[in-house]
Amino acid sequence: xSTIQGATVYPALxxxxxxxxxxxxxxxNTLTPARRPVTPEMLQVLSxxxxxxxxGYVGGSDFSKQQEQLGSSxxxxxxxxxxxxxxxxxxxxxxxxxxxxxxxxxWIGEEKYQKLVNFILRYIADLxxxxxxxxxxxxxxxxxxxxxxxxxxxxxxxxxxxxxDKVHSIRQPFVDALKKEFxxxxxxxxxxxxxxxxxxxxxxxxxxxxxxxxxxxxxSGADYKTIHFFGDKTYPGGxxxxxxxxxxxxxxxxxxxxxCLKQVRELFQL
Ligand code: M1P
Numbered sequence: 091x092s093t094i095q096g097a098t099v100y101p102a103l104x105x106x107x108x109x110x111x112x113x114x115x116x117x118x119n120t121l122t123p124a125r126r127p128v129t130p131e132m133l134q135v136l137s138x139x140x141x142x143x144x145x146g147y148v149g150g151s152d153f154s155k156q157q158e159q160l161g162s163s164x165x166x167x168x169x170x171x172x173x174x175x176x177x178x179x180x181x182x183x184x185x186x187x188x189x190x191x192x193x194x195x196x197w198i199g200e201e202k203y204q205k206l207v208n209f210i211l212r213y214i215a216d217l218x219x220x221x222x223x224x225x226x227x228x229x230x231x232x233x234x235x236x237x238x239x240x241x242x243x244x245x246x247x248x249x250x251x252x253x254x255d256k257v258h259s260i261r262q263p264f265v266d267a268l269k270k271e272f273x274x275x276x277x278x279x280x281x282x283x284x285x286x287x288x289x290x291x292x293x294x295x296x297x298x299x300x301x302x303x304x305x306x307x308x309x310s311g312a313d314y315k316t317i318h319f320f321g322d323k324t325y326p327g328g329x330x331x332x333x334x335x336x337x338x339x340x341x342x343x344x345x346x347x348x349x350c351l352k353q354v355r356e357l358f359q360l
Contacts, residue, residue: 100140103172103185103312108143112173112303112314113354114339116296116321116330117149120350122159124284125248128347135351136170138360144312146173148299148319150282150329152230153181178290179299180232184309189302194232197291202275206289209271210236219260221247228286232294237286238264252284261287282329296321296333318342318357320350 103109118124121132139145149156153167153176161167166186168174174183182189195203207227214226223240235241238260239251255261265279265287278295281287300317307313317339321330324343334341342357344350354360 098137100172102310103144103306104310106141106143106312108316110313111143111316111318113139113143113145113318113320114173114175114299114303114333115145115147115319115350116323117147117151117156117159118283119322119346120320120344121147121347123347125155125245126159128160132347132351133170135354135360139354139358140172142358144172144306144314146171146175146299146303148175148179148296148333150178150233150280150288150296152176152228173299173302175296175299175302177230177232178294178296179302180230180290180294182299182302184302184306192232192294192298194230194234194290194294198275206268206272206275206277207234209268213264213267214238217260217264219251219258220254221251223247232298233288233290235286235288236264239285241286243285248285255285280329281327282323288329296330297336297338300333300336300338316340320344320353322346 115121122128136145156176157167160170168183168186172185180192182191210227217238219238221239224242226237226240228235228241239247243251261281268279276292277289278292279287279289280295303314303317319333319339320342321334322344323330324334324341325331333339342353344353
């Protein structure tokens with residue numbers, strides 16, 4: 091059976107020419123500029139690639155941001171990829187249908203969670219930085235996201251914060267303080283974007299989504315022996331590092347979406 095999306099028909103996963111290959115992409119600064127919409131050119135190349143092999147994205151952000159950046163009011167992002175992995179795969183879709191998720195709050199429990207959150211809010215209250223806006227903690231399904239400036243920062247404000255952070259190092263000492271305060275919580279702190287860092291159970295990084303990828307063998311018979319991953323934060327401490335470095339994947343470090351396009355075109359002769 092084939093998959094039909096709009097006017098485009100894609101072969102069933104097990105019938106693609108490269109049926110044991112899947113390409114997974116980070117979102118911010120890989121498929122799109124940070125927190126900005128995808129270009130039509132990128133969507134076109136992804137659609138061509140999807141004729142050859144399975145494609146998916148794996149982003150740290152929650153699903154609504156990926157819908158905003160990769161989809162549109164009339165296009166559901168789950169129609170553009172075979173696999174959509176939001177929050178590292180803690181929220182996941184396969185061929186438009188949701189897969190089993192996992193819950194950060196259930197994992198950590200309310201008591202420990204409140205200790206963590208109280209420490210974070212106190213730390214931010216004591217921070218002196220040029221601007222603070224709102225939503226300093228975003229509570230997500232599989233993680234929390236912590237932002238010293240706040241997630242309500244405008245685009246200009248986020249760029250300014252990123253530059254300020256490069257010079258004055260705000261996020262790294264914050265993460266170090268959390269690691270020191272909660273050494274036995276089993277948490278990973280990951281600086282993946284411009285204004286924030288993600289906090290999730292160790293192991294719930296982007297490699298989490300590989301469990302869903304491996305499960306495909308039992309569902310459709312597609313056995314993904316070749317897993318390409320493209321991302322920009324592929325250095326230790328970056329939120330693409332674990333999946334980039336994983337023995338199950340072939341990692342590709344990209345500079346930005348333009349570089350990602352170039353590498354995909356070369357690799358798959360598109
Ligand atoms: O996808 C990378 C990161 O994107 C956002 O980061 P920021 O708002 O700091 O640019 C967040 O959604 C973050 O969770 C995510 O890892």
